[in-house]
Amino acid sequence: MSTKAVFTMKLEPELRDEFMAATAEDDRPASQVVRELMRDYIKQRRQAREYDDYLRRKVEAARRQRDAGLHFSNEEVEAEAAARRVELLRRIGGEAGL
Known part of the structure; x- marks a missing residue:
């Protein structure tokens, strides 16, 4: 990939030094990491x-x-869920009695 633009930025010297050291440790160009x-x-x-x-x-x-x-109100949803739980428990109880 060819360089088509130069990007200049201001940052703290300590941050730059740590970043450059980290990229050097990884044997990678800083510009590649920034990209x-x-x-x-x-x-x-x-x-x-x-x-x-x-x-x-x-x-x-x-x-x-x-x-x-x-839409349904929260109360309607809760009532429907409670009715389903009762029905499921009834079915499970009926099957267990076989």
């Missing part, structure tokens, strides 16, 4: 934006369903 860090950062930000968009769409869909009356 990888940049790519990783860009990827993380893209994934965060995609997740935020996904979550926003899910919330909007839920709000549309709520506004259309296509």
